[in-house]
Amino acid sequence: MYRGLFITGTDTNVGKTIVSSALMHRYRGLAPLRYWKPIQTGAEKDDDTAVVRDLGACSDLEVMDKGYRLMRPVSPHLAAELSERRINIPEIERWMSEESGSSSWIVEGAGGVLVPINSWELMIDLMIHLTLPVLVVARSSIGTINHTLLTLEAIRNRAVQIAGIVMIGDKNPENRAAIERFGRVDVLGEMPRVEKLTAQTLGEWARADLDREGRLAEFLA
Ligand SMILES: Nc1ncnc2c1ncn2[C@@H]1O[C@H](COP(=O)(O)OP(=O)(O)OP(=O)(O)O)[C@@H](O)[C@H]1O
Numbered sequence: 001m002y003r004g005l006f007i008t009g010t011d012t013n014v015g016k017t018i019v020s021s022a023l024m025h026r027y028r029g030l031a032p033l034r035y036w037k038p039i040q041t042g043a044e045k046d047d048d049t050a051v052v053r054d055l056g057a058c059s060d061l062e063v064m065d066k067g068y069r070l071m072r073p074v075s076p077h078l079a080a081e082l083s084e085r086r087i088n089i090p091e092i093e094r095w096m097s098e099e100s101g102s103s104s105w106i107v108e109g110a111g112g113v114l115v116p117i118n119s120w121e122l123m124i125d126l127m128i129h130l131t132l133p134v135l136v137v138a139r140s141s142i143g144t145i146n147h148t149l150l151t152l153e154a155i156r157n158r159a160v161q162i163a164g165i166v167m168i169g170d171k172n173p174e175n176r177a178a179i180e181r182f183g184r185v186d187v188l189g190e191m192p193r194v195e196k197l198t199a200q201t202l203g204e205w206a207r208a209d210l211d212r213e214g215r216l217a218e219f220l221a
């Protein structure tokens with residue numbers, strides 16, 4: 001059993017990498033943390049690990065570089081096929097076990113929970129195997145109630161533990177309340193869209209406003 005969180009989202013491009021970076025700022029004082037992106041698609045231009053290294057102000061020890069690095073910006077199953085590779089959960093587990101040390105993990109998925117990673121498994125199968133509780137990143141804007149509740153339902157159907165939700169965008173108290181009530185879940189942070197994200201602005205937000213009650217500490221410490 002590992003300590004840590006699996007960061008997923010209601011969609012691709014929703015803010016998982018930014019929230020992962022924010023978690024580094026918020027919790028590195030509590031426990032040694034290590035960020036990991038086991039499956040990176042679109043690697044010809046996207047490098048979430050480099051973003052977290054920068055916006056999370058991470059040391060080399062705090063990020064793990066290993067993993068599937070697939071060039072095409074498409075679903076992992078297809079990106080792997082186009083690179084003549086196959087994503088294999090036991091291999092991901094082996095990389096993790098070789099590197100575990102005493103750090104708590106911040107593992108970022110790719111896309112959302114029901115994204116295929118090969119011809120028979122989905123991203124949620126990886127979450128099941130890694131046995132990490134899941135933090136869901138969602139938009140605050142219209143459409144989010146449906147996307148978020150569907151995501152929570154899929155996670156609960158597989159008996160994976162839900163750690164909470166972080167919402168990105170202009171605060172929307174009605175959407176937040178509906179997600180908390182119907183999803184039986186807590187929103188642990190509401191991150192506004194900012195003009196220019198830097199390690200400094202993100203760190204300030206994370207320390208002041210992310211998981212104010214420290215609910216995630218039990219998974220990371
Ligand atoms: N609070 C914010 N303020 C401004 N820009 C943001 C904020 N949150 C996210 N973004 C921007 O939105 C884009 C998507 O965010 P991010 O890369 O974190 O998404 P993701 O869910 O990790 O995507 P992927 O599925 O590709 O991993 C990025 O360009 C990021 O800089």
Ligand SMILES: [Mg+2]
Pocket residue numbers: 016017018048108
């Ligand atoms: Mg990302």
